[in-house]
Amino acid sequence: MNLRLDIKILKLWPKLVDHYNGNDFSYVLEGFKSITYRTDLYDLGYIIQLTKEGKSARILSAFLAGLDELWRETQSISAWTTDKIKLGLILDSFCLSPQLKKRDHTSRNWLQAILHEKPQLAVETYYEYMLAEIKSGFQYLHAKHIFLNSKKLKAFRKESTIKLLEACFSKPYAQDFWHGAVNDKESLNKLGEIVTNILSTAQDLEKDLREFYVAQAFIILPSYKLQFMPNDEDSLNQLWIIKEQIEKYGPNLELVSTEKKVSIYSCLANEFARRFVNTPRPKSGWSGNRNDHEASAVVKDAIFKLASIPLPVARNALRGMLSEPEFNTYNQTLMAAIHDSEQLYREASFKKPSWKGAANTLFNQKPSNIDDLSSLVSAHLNDLAKVIKSDNANIHKQFWNVDQYGKLVNPKPENEGRDALLTLLRNKLPNYISSEPEDLQFANKRADIACSYTEQHLKLPIEIKRHYHPDLWDAPKDQLYKQYMKHAERSGRGIFLVFWYGLDSKRKIPNTKNYKEYKPKSVDELASALEASLSEQLKDAIEVVVIDVSGDV
Incomplete structure (x- = not known):
């Protein structure tokens, strides 16, 4: 045979x-x-x-x-x-x-x-x-x-992972063992000793590997500094590698000291702002990595990461950026971040209770299902709604076109409003929850925002409308539910978010024949009306959030 x-x-x-x-x-x-x-x-x-x-x-x-x-x-x-x-x-x-x-x-x-x-x-x-x-x-x-x-x-391999990393440090797959050690919560002191030894003794490393280890040293070694030269391609490439390696750390970046994180975020914000002006994300969607708008996102993300650290050194770094000419195009982002930073510092100093205390269990436990993820994201959105409504730093202006005197002219397009909200939301969400714009969904349809927790393969679509959009009443069912929530890992949950710009003759809530009984005249009334308009099935599946960006106090 x-x-x-x-x-x-x-x-x-x-x-x-x-x-x-x-x-x-x-x-x-x-x-x-x-x-x-x-x-x-x-x-x-x-x-x-x-x-x-x-x-x-x-x-x-x-x-x-x-x-x-x-x-x-x-x-x-x-x-x-x-x-x-x-x-x-x-x-x-x-x-x-x-x-x-x-x-x-x-x-x-x-x-x-x-x-x-x-x-x-x-x-x-x-x-x-x-x-x-x-x-x-x-x-x-x-x-x-x-x-x-x-x-x-996992509980048995830590020592062997380190030995293998040391044995293969000059091979490309050494990067996998490095991140394996990080994921297994290996001591940063030990990893610091390894990377210090590699960079000081290994003279024949391939360029890509040396840049990888330089990035690791920059991230984990408290006193490790880098000098980035202007108009230098190698310096810019090293910056991108550092940014990408930080993303790979994900929640493991919490292993790094708070002081070091302040240094990291300050460096990224300053160096990328020197090289790239604030550039909006193109309406055509994803256009590759390492481009102008991705660099702008790095600056804004670093700014809001600094704002999330309740230390004077972080606030001082943000204030210092306001006076630097390279941050001229990022001033609105800086103003919002400084406001958030000061508010966070007050809360930390006086231990004022907030909704976060009530949600403590959820914050200390990662989402185990789509309901947990939906609750977490909607709680943050509602918190942002309160901040935007009550702050004195004019955060609401991020959602408007303004004249040369800062006076409101007209609402920004939905996509630009979406981007402004996304920047604020990313600062609030835990590191292990990602949020991206225009997530490609079923049949080439796109949700405005998708919040994901990859460890559990969870994805939550968020559909955004302005309060006067003609499809305001039908969008929860016809767009959010039918096009996004019913397919793949969305698991039948979603958030319908509305920007409220205030009622006037130009911005009236649409009065369609199927929803004539709903005549809301305020943010709260609109939220209640939208919830009431949902079928019983969708009331359990869709969270409604209305954010007042009108600037009315």
Whole structure:
């Protein structure tokens, strides 16, 4: 028989047994099982040599098939020897193609059992395997993905991750081990020692890797400073890398000291503002990375990150920016941020209670479902509505076109109002919640804003209308629900947000035949009317938020 001795054969074996009248195929499976008792024939050196030669061995796939058959019979690994388990772990990684490796390949039940029952042994085995590959100069590590991504190994791999990082620091995949160490909450002191040693002793690093380590040193070392030269492409490239690496840290940036974060955000705001004037996001949607409007977003995000830090040094940094000519086009953002910073400092100093206290449980626990995410985002939006309504820093002017004297002329287009709100919202949301404009949704339709929590694959669409938009009453159902909420990871929840610009002869609430009974004359009345206009099904699914940007006190 010309049979392929790989794992696929096990899935086909009932059909093959039937094909051979139930008699002739069982000996093949017995042969597979017998191979698993000869771990002495296939050591790690043999696997490494096969890799060097770019070869595979069908007998190794037969070994895996034997383990599958043993598991099918006993549903247990309790009788498996340590050598059998270790070889099974190595071969599982070795025999899987790099393309499939990108997915979490825990489909083998015995593999899941090993990771659950013997995580320390799994870590030691993967470490030994990858270290041998590193020493052999391989550009691809077969076990890296499962080692760094298996949640079952998280509590056991920290020390091995650091050792592997030190062993492969000059290889591109060292970046994966660095972020693996960060995700596992490795001490920044330890990582600081490593990056300091690398930058001081490794003179032959590839340019991309050196820039990566420089970015890490800038982020985590308290006294590490960089000098960025104007009109220098290398300096600008290093700035973009720092920005992108900070994004990769996500919530792990909380490991960095508050003082260091002030230094980081101040540097990013100053350096990007020197090179880029405030540029709005193009209406055409996404247009690539590292462009003018993305740089503007970096400046504004850094400004509001500073505003979220209740320390005098952060407030002083913001005030200093007001007097710098490179921030002329960012003055409105700075004024709003300084207002937020002063308000936050007062609250922190006097410990005034707010709605955040009532929502403490939600703030200390990440959203576990779409309802949690919806509650979190709508709470922040309602809080922003209060700030915009009552502040004395004229935040509401961000939603208007004004004349040379600062007098309100007419409302900005919805997209520009959306961008202004998005800047304020990003400052309020936790780091692990992302918010992006014009998220592409079903059938090429776009929600105005999408708030996402990727760890739970949650995405919440936000549809925005001005209070006088002709589709005001129909948009919650026809746009938000039908076009966005019903599909994929949106999970049937959404927020309908309305900008209230005040009633006058030019900006009247539309009076359509289906909603003639609703005649709201205020923000609160409009919110109540919109909620009442929803069907019973949608009342549970859609949060209505109306934000007063009229400037009326």
